[in-house]
Amino acid sequence: MVRENIELVEVGPRDGLQNEPESVPTAVKLDLINRMIQYGARRIEVASFVHPQRVPQMADAESVIADLPDRSDCTYIGLALNKRGVMRALATRKNGAKDGKGRGVDQIGCVIVASDTFGQKNQGQTIAEGLTETRAMLRFAKAEGLRAQVTISAAFGCPFEGEVKHETALAIAEELAAESPEEIALADTIGVGTPFETGELFGKLGTLLDGEIPMRAHFHNTRGTGIANAWEAYKAGVRIFDASLGGLGGCPFAPRATGNIATEDLVYMMARSGVDTGIDLDAAIAANKWFANVLGRELPSAVARAA
Numbered sequence: 001m002v003r004e005n006i007e008l009v010e011v012g013p014r015d016g017l018q019n020e021p022e023s024v025p026t027a028v029k030l031d032l033i034n035r036m037i038q039y040g041a042r043r044i045e046v047a048s049f050v051h052p053q054r055v056p057q058m059a060d061a062e063s064v065i066a067d068l069p070d071r072s073d074c075t076y077i078g079l080a081l082n083k084r085g086v087m088r089a090l091a092t093r094k095n096g097a098k099d100g101k102g103r104g105v106d107q108i109g110c111v112i113v114a115s116d117t118f119g120q121k122n123q124g125q126t127i128a129e130g131l132t133e134t135r136a137m138l139r140f141a142k143a144e145g146l147r148a149q150v151t152i153s154a155a156f157g158c159p160f161e162g163e164v165k166h167e168t169a170l171a172i173a174e175e176l177a178a179e180s181p182e183e184i185a186l187a188d189t190i191g192v193g194t195p196f197e198t199g200e201l202f203g204k205l206g207t208l209l210d211g212e213i214p215m216r217a218h219f220h221n222t223r224g225t226g227i228a229n230a231w232e233a234y235k236a237g238v239r240i241f242d243a244s245l246g247g248l249g250g251c252p253f254a255p256r257a258t259g260n261i262a263t264e265d266l267v268y269m270m271a272r273s274g275v276d277t278g279i280d281l282d283a284a285i286a287a288n289k290w291f292a293n294v295l296g297r298e299l300p301s302a303v304a305r306a307a
Contacts, residue, residue, distance in 0.1 A: 004239060005276040008266065009216070010041035011115050012245040013064070014048050014079055019250035020295075026060045028294060030067055036245065037074060041263075045077040045109065045242075049085035065092045068102050073300050077149075078105040081123040084300065086137050090102035090144055107147040107182070114169045115158035118189075124155070127168070131175050133275065144221055150176050151185040151211040151218060155201070156193035170208055183214040183240060191222025191258065195232040202236035216240040219261045221247060221300070226261035227269055234275070241266060243277050246288045246299030262301035264288060 014032055017024055024032075036044055046068060052059035061078065068076055078089045085108075092104030112130040113119035119130050131276040134150060141148040155169040173184050188200060193201075198217075205215055217233040217240070230241055247262030267279045281303075288304040298305065 003274045005239045005278070006234065006238075006270060007043065008041065008263065008277050008279055009043045009045060009077070009240060010245065010263060011045040011218075011260060012036065012248055012263070014045040014058070014077075015242070016094070016244035016248035018048065018055050018244070019259075020057055020248075021099070022055045022295075026063045026067075029060070029064050032043045032245075032287075033064075034069065035051045035283075037069065037071065039287055040277075040279040042278065043055070043075045044074055045079060046105070047080040048079035048081075049088040050079075050081060061084060062088070062095075062301045064113060065104060066095070066102055072104050075106045076104075077109050079109045079111065080137065081111055082133055083137055083140055086141050086144075086146070089141075090146060093146070102185065105146075107149060108137075108141050109154050110134050110141075110148060110150040110181070112150065112172060113153045113163045115154050115161050115170055117160040118158045121160070124231050124264045127172065131172065134176060135179050138181055142179075147182055149182040149185070149216070151187050151216070152176075152188045155186040155195060156188040158191055159190050166204060169201065170204055173205055174208060177209060177213055181213065183216045184209065185216035185218050185240075185242070187218035187242075188220055188226070189218075191220035193219070193225060193229050194225055195228045198229040199232040199236050201237055202233050206237045214240055219241040220249065220258060221261050222258045227265050230261060230266055231269065231273070234270075243267075245284065245301075246291060246304065247301045248299060259300055260289050262299075262303065264303040265299045268303045283293065 047061035048058045084165045116126045119125045215238045219236045243263040243266045244260035245263045247259040249259040285304045285307045292299045
């Protein structure tokens with residue numbers, strides 16, 4: 001059976017690497033991104049504009065962006081937590097135009113946390129403060145001609161407060177929908193969600209957004225439910241999914257949080273279910289093996305391990 005296609009957002013260069021114990025050299029990051037493009041990734045989260053003391057693995061964000069291949073068929077995403085981050089993103093576009101090396105980032109990813117405690121630890125903001133900042137970021141980016149989307153982090157649970165009620169995540173989504181971001185994502189940042197909860201929450205979000213703003217899903221596989229959650233999200237109407245090559249990732253500010261769902265695992269499941277992702281699975285597995293050799297350890301992806 002052939003079903004509606006999905007768009008895969010490859011978050012490995014940012015979310016996949018931010019929790020690594022040692023920084024990956026800029027040249028290796030660029031090699032990784034090029035291999036991702038070769039296996040079919042066309043939306044790639046390439047860096048985050050955060051303070052290097054907070055996330056040292058992203059200290060070379062501008063250097064990576066300056067040397068990205070200038071391909072018209074690719075969208076490069078930079079993550080920002082505040083207006084300063086948006087300004088850094090805009091600077092990559094101006095510098096790229098000035099020195100001829102590249103075009104800078106195409107889209108900014110804003111983040112708000114659905115928990116006061118985690119939000120304060122992650123980016124120094126309560127939910128209320130995060131809403132004010134994120135709305136300002138979306139307006140500022142739009143005024144400057146920069147595309148913007150938003151992720152509601154810890155939408156399924158907080159490592160400090162526990163359960164996050166659906167009403168909390170949906171109230172945040174409703175506030176941000178007023179700014180017309182390109183898409184709204186729900187992120188299970190610590191991997192506590194189940195398929196039942198996923199179907200319920202994305203079903204409610206779909207009703208709230210009523211087709212006006214696309215939904216995106218971001219799952220971590222901490223408790224082994226990430227891929228099953230992705231299928232339930234698909235059934236609930238999600239057609240854009242974040243995934244990380246090899247299943248790398250985690251949040252430096254969430255204790256014991258492990259990696260994202262693996263690109264290879266998501267592609268395998270979708271392909272076997274009649275859903276096209278645009279990703280060459282064999283090439284992705286080859287990129288996994290190469291990067292595992294770079295890091296000196298096997299990566300978590302179940303599909304790549306079975307290959």
